[in-house]
Amino acid sequence: MTKLLCKEDYLNEIAQSRDRRMAWWREARFGMFIHYGLYSQIGRNEWAMVLENIPVKEYEHLADTFAPAPGAPREWAKLAKRAGMKYMVMTTRHHEGFSLWDSQANPYNSVNFGPRRDLVREFVDACREFDLRIGFYSSLMDWHHPDGWRCAFDSEARRRFNRYIEDLNTELLTNYGKIDILWFDVARPMETAEGWNSLAMNQRLRALQPDIIINDRSYLPEDFSTPEEHITPVDHDWEACMTFNGISWGYVDSTQSAPYAYNAQRILKMLNTCAKNGGNLLLNIGPTPDGGVPPEAVAPLSTVGDWLQANGRAAYGPMTKEAKMYGNGGSDITHAGQSVFLWYWLWPATGEMSVGGYMNAPKAVRLLQDGSPIEFTHDGHRITLKNLPKAPPDQTAGVTVVELVFDGDPGYVFASRYPQLHGGKAYETDGRIA
Numbered sequence: 001m002t003k004l005l006c007k008e009d010y011l012n013e014i015a016q017s018r019d020r021r022m023a024w025w026r027e028a029r030f031g032m033f034i035h036y037g038l039y040s041q042i043g044r045n046e047w048a049m050v051l052e053n054i055p056v057k058e059y060e061h062l063a064d065t066f067a068p069a070p071g072a073p074r075e076w077a078k079l080a081k082r083a084g085m086k087y088m089v090m091t092t093r094h095h096e097g098f099s100l101w102d103s104q105a106n107p108y109n110s111v112n113f114g115p116r117r118d119l120v121r122e123f124v125d126a127c128r129e130f131d132l133r134i135g136f137y138s139s140l141m142d143w144h145h146p147d148g149w150r151c152a153f154d155s156e157a158r159r160r161f162n163r164y165i166e167d168l169n170t171e172l173l174t175n176y177g178k179i180d181i182l183w184f185d186v187a188r189p190m191e192t193a194e195g196w197n198s199l200a201m202n203q204r205l206r207a208l209q210p211d212i213i214i215n216d217r218s219y220l221p222e223d224f225s226t227p228e229e230h231i232t233p234v235d236h237d238w239e240a241c242m243t244f245n246g247i248s249w250g251y252v253d254s255t256q257s258a259p260y261a262y263n264a265q266r267i268l269k270m271l272n273t274c275a276k277n278g279g280n281l282l283l284n285i286g287p288t289p290d291g292g293v294p295p296e297a298v299a300p301l302s303t304v305g306d307w308l309q310a311n312g313r314a315a316y317g318p319m320t321k322e323a324k325m326y327g328n329g330g331s332d333i334t335h336a337g338q339s340v341f342l343w344y345w346l347w348p349a350t351g352e353m354s355v356g357g358y359m360n361a362p363k364a365v366r367l368l369q370d371g372s373p374i375e376f377t378h379d380g381h382r383i384t385l386k387n388l389p390k391a392p393p394d395q396t397a398g399v400t401v402v403e404l405v406f407d408g409d410p411g412y413v414f415a416s417r418y419p420q421l422h423g424g425k426a427y428e429t430d431g432r433i434a
Contacts, residue, residue: 002207004200011221014206018223021211022237024133024180025224027317028086029275030308031135033241033284034076034123035249037094038062041289046250049096049143056144063098066114072291073119077126079285079293083301084308086316089135089183089282090123092172097144101175105167108144124176135181136172140165140196140218141188152189162197166204173208182209183226184217193219215239226282231270233277240274241282244297251286251294258296264303264397265345271304271315272343276334278321307396310369314341314401325412328355340404341368347392347400354384358404359411359427367393368401380429381416 005013039046041062049059073090080088093099099109101120110119120136127134142148145164150157173179182205190196198218206212214222224237231240243249245260262270267283274281285297308315313336320335327333330346330353340362342355361378365385372393375386385402394400404410415421425433 002204004203007199007220010199010203014223018237021213022223025087025213025280026237026278028133029280029316030083030085030271031087031089031133031239031280031282032076032080032083032085033137033249033282034088034090034287035094035284036068036119036287036291037091037100037250038066038096038098039094040251040287040291041065043251043253043289045248045252046094046096046286048250059096059144060108063108063113066098066110067289068115068117068119068287068291071122072287073123074126074129075291075293076123076285076287077130077132079298079301080132081130081305083305084312085132085283087133087135087180088123088127089137089181090120091137091139092120093139093142093168094137095139095141095143095186097142097148099168101172103168103171105164105171106145120172120176124179133180134176134178135183136169136179137183137185138169138172139185141186149189151195158190158195162201165196166201169201169205170208173205173212179209179212182212182214184215187217187219191219195219231273231279231281233273233279237278239280239282240270241284242270243284244286244294249284249286251288254288254294254296261296262300264300264307265399267300267304268307268343268397268399269345272332272334275315275319276321276332278319303397307394307399310394310396311399311401313339314343314368314403324414325410326355326357326414328353331355335410338406338408340406340410342402342404344392344400344402347398348388349390351388351390352384352386353388354382356382357413357416358383359413359416360406360409362404362410363407364403364405366403366405368403369394374402381413381427382429 035046039048042048099106102111102118103109147157147161151161198220215224215226216222224239225234227240245257271281314334325333327342331342331344334341359381365374365376377384392398392400416427419426
């Protein structure tokens with residue numbers, strides 16, 4: 001039996017092992033979210049049951065017609081690997097209450113209905129085949145369970161419902177080997193960790209998977225934060241989870257949603273923002289009713305994968321966050337070790353461009369994709385790149401990365417020539433304060 005700790009001791013204990021447990025995640029930077037369930041057949045958002053006030057008995061009929069094609073999870077994993085993603089998180093049971101595995105705690109599942117198959121098992125096997133870390137999304141809310149709303153005011157219902165939620169997650173963390181992420185969602189209707197018994201539940205679940213990382217949606221801070229549909233850096237580990245179209249997590253008609261879908265360039269822009277601020281990007285796809293990859297996701301993600309093959313050092317791995325640095329108006333940066341990577345969204349047609357504020361001269365400047373040297377000058381705190389090709393060298397996504405290699409600290413000072421923008425100090429070209 002797991003010895004339960006008080007909240008302070010529990011949080012201290014997981015903090016002591018966090019660097020070890022999170023090391024792979026901090027390297028990964030990019031993962032795939034999968035929202036798949038009965039709602040995929042409706043094709044009007046994963047919250048259709050609630051947003052359209054569909055009665056439970058009427059909604060249950062979707063379980064009989066749920067028919068994911070054999071091998072569907074393998075296609076998701078194949079695309080994730082192609083895209084340069086390092087992990088996947090799948091909705092094992094969304095708010096609709098339908099479990100995608102052979103659950104003893106919840107008979108309303110994909111083995112008793114629909115495909116008569118354990119889709120979680122297929123997902124796990126696919127992740128392992130493609131060497132992807134495995135994440136289980138698990139809703140705390142359940143619209144199908146009769147105690148899913150009574151638990152807010154009935155103590156016996158709360159006891160039963162908490163046991164049900166813990167039993168579901170115990171199955172998931174017991175039956176499929178090593179699992180890397182437990183991704184809780186929507187802690188309704190209870191409003192506190194005490195209401196969910198999160199402190200005791202999470203300790204028992206961690207005992208099943210000592211290396212697991214857990215997000216912060218059970219009202220405990222746990223290991224990482226999860227800003228949703230916005231990229232907002234914080235001062236600890238975080239992961240922005242984003243839909244592919246800004247409309248729905250679940251499947252919606254591809255023809256109509258395609259104009260809203262992200263292209264490769266927007267995905268890379270999001271990835272840059274996450275990576276430079278020490279966060280991860282968890283980008284969602286909502287598979288079609290039969291489990292197919294939505295067609296509008298294939299080309300952009302394949303392009304991103306090709307780009308990462310050549311430029312991955314600018315995206316993967318721990319990034320230096322101590323000093324805020326910038327590129328210029330058409331670029332942004334990531335900073336790792338002694339390299340500053342300039343991601344150019346807009347390539348100059350003039351054959352020359354500058355970045356300011358770098359007090360120390362780089363010892364080398366080169367294209368990241370192939371190591372080609374770039375001519376440059378350094379005038380004290382301005383680096384000018386010279387004799388550049390007129391067209392962007394990157395022919396994959398048009399996002400060229402220039403690597404500035406320093407012998408130590410770049411010595412960056414924002415707006416170094418303009419004292420009104422950085423605390424009243426102006427700098428001479430040799431880096432001295434004027």
